[in-house]
Amino acid sequence: MASTTDTAPPGPTAPGAQAPPLPDDPAGLKVVPARHYARWAAAAAVVVLVAQFTHGLATNPVWEWDVFRDYVLSETIVQAVWVTLQLTAYATVLGFLLGTVLAFMRLSRSPVLQTVAWTYIWIFRSIPMIVQLVFWFNLSALYDRLGFGIPFGPVFWSVDSNSIIGTIGAAVIGLTLHQAAYAAEIVRGGVLAVDEGQLEAAAALGIPRLRQIRRIVLPQAMRAILPTAGNEIIGLLKGTSVVYVMSIGELFYQVQVIYGRNGRVIPLLLVATAWYVVLTSLLSVAQYYVERRYARGADRTPPPTPLQRARRFVRTLRAEAGRRHRPVVPFKPLGDIR
Numbered sequence: 001m002a003s004t005t006d007t008a009p010p011g012p013t014a015p016g017a018q019a020p021p022l023p024d025d026p027a028g029l030k031v032v033p034a035r036h037y038a039r040w041a042a043a044a045a046v047v048v049l050v051a052q053f054t055h056g057l058a059t060n061p062v063w064e065w066d067v068f069r070d071y072v073l074s075e076t077i078v079q080a081v082w083v084t085l086q087l088t089a090y091a092t093v094l095g096f097l098l099g100t101v102l103a104f105m106r107l108s109r110s111p112v113l114q115t116v117a118w119t120y121i122w123i124f125r126s127i128p129m130i131v132q133l134v135f136w137f138n139l140s141a142l143y144d145r146l147g148f149g150i151p152f153g154p155v156f157w158s159v160d161s162n163s164i165i166g167t168i169g170a171a172v173i174g175l176t177l178h179q180a181a182y183a184a185e186i187v188r189g190g191v192l193a194v195d196e197g198q199l200e201a202a203a204a205l206g207i208p209r210l211r212q213i214r215r216i217v218l219p220q221a222m223r224a225i226l227p228t229a230g231n232e233i234i235g236l237l238k239g240t241s242v243v244y245v246m247s248i249g250e251l252f253y254q255v256q257v258i259y260g261r262n263g264r265v266i267p268l269l270l271v272a273t274a275w276y277v278v279l280t281s282l283l284s285v286a287q288y289y290v291e292r293r294y295a296r297g298a299d300r301t302p303p304p305t306p307l308q309r310a311r312r313f314v315r316t317l318r319a320e321a322g323r324r325h326r327p328v329v330p331f332k333p334l335g336d337i338r
Helices: 037-059 065-071 075-107 111-126 129-137 167-192 196-204 209-246 251-262 265-297 306-325
Strands: 145-149 155-160
Touching (some): 075 167, 129 167, 167 209, 209 251, 209 265, 251 265
Antiparallel strands (some): 145 155
16 A cells, blocks of 8 residues: 655754755746846836926926027037137147157156156146146246247247237147146056067067057057047047136137127026037047957957947848738648649
8 A cells, every 4th residue: 555645845944954855847946036126116216307307408498498599500609619629639639649758758768758757747737727728828928939049048039929829829738738648647558558578579579669669559558548538538628618718719608708698598508518418429439439440459259339230220120021021922742743
């Protein structure tokens, strides 16, 4: 006679007792999904806040969207944006050229070059940008004329300092010298990120020092330089707004002039904000593609770009639509073919 087995659920395991064995079939296990209540609550709070902010933008009359539409693409604002882009471009190119020279001076074995570069970086990182701009703007108060000649001797040729360094020139000089101090540290950090064995291998092959830097060090250092350099350029674009103290017609200065005349402060500040957002977004997109290009040496198969993903999505939709409209051919057995 077969004995019956107790099928009651096992109680809690006593201390020191052996745990009951797990079932052989994993399908018999009860799966309990994870529930993230705090995550859903935070998402709901964010959605509510975004909805409230959007509703305020649409309904609050203080924003004066009609004034925003009248000025955002006006000729004065567009010309001011062009001045802002010019200042950013000049300061970026000249600043990173000078910063690269300073970076390699700090990395050189000459104590004189190291000291000069370190002192330059220390001084120009210590003085605020607006102070430097005001100083260069008032350079003629210190030196009426600039000239060439023998040091501590006669001057062979001189020119009025105001004629050679105008308002735009003083702004470019101030922005460039300030930017070079930060660019030097960015480039130096990227060069130090390159493995020293690369230079040793190049030196063993007899490659000249300048070619080592140009063809081996810098292409690899760019992967470490670009993220920080892109961030610095975006900061410089927004930092050009401080040249308003020199009465240069860049974006923020022109916005101040306009709302000083008509009293529409909020919509004019919104005009400047919109242009800064657009310009920084374009720089971010350019930074993404430049970083992607220099990452090819380390990543042979980079992930698809947003544009490539969009094209793939469109191709998938077209393929699905073509399958839907394709006529269904009835299946015929081989024996029915005559």
